[in-house]
Amino acid sequence: MLILRDRIVSLFGLKPVGRLSRSDGARSLGAPAVSDALSIFRIVAVTDSELILGIDDTHLDVRISFVKRLAGRHASYVVSSWVNTHNWLGRLYMLPVAPFHRLLVNRMMRGVPV
Secondary structure, eight states: OHHHHHHHHHTTTOOOOOSOSBOOGGGTTSOOOTTOEETTEEEEEEOSSEEEEEEEOSSEEEEEEEEEEEETTEEEEEEEEEEEEOSHHHHHHHHHHHHHHHHHHHHHHTTOOO
8 A cells, every 4th residue: 555655646746655664774773763764754752662753744744653551561552643734735645544544553563573
């Protein structure tokens, strides 16, 4: 779905997402730090239990929070997102994205180490 998204949005001059992976080779082996890149996102904040990613663009701003909750030896994750649209292109972009967002996040979170 991300490949299809990239092909469509390229017609409007928007950034491609590609694979969601670390894209800053210099820090790829270390712990994530503020301003490191993760695909098109930048790390906005990092704590022991939360990672916040963000991207600011002309059509919208996005923040994604990943919170790790521990209960004994078991972990669970809470993923939250926030989108602020700036114009008609941002609102148009979100129309097809919003319904698939939960499905995509659930799929991306599979295989996250506990």
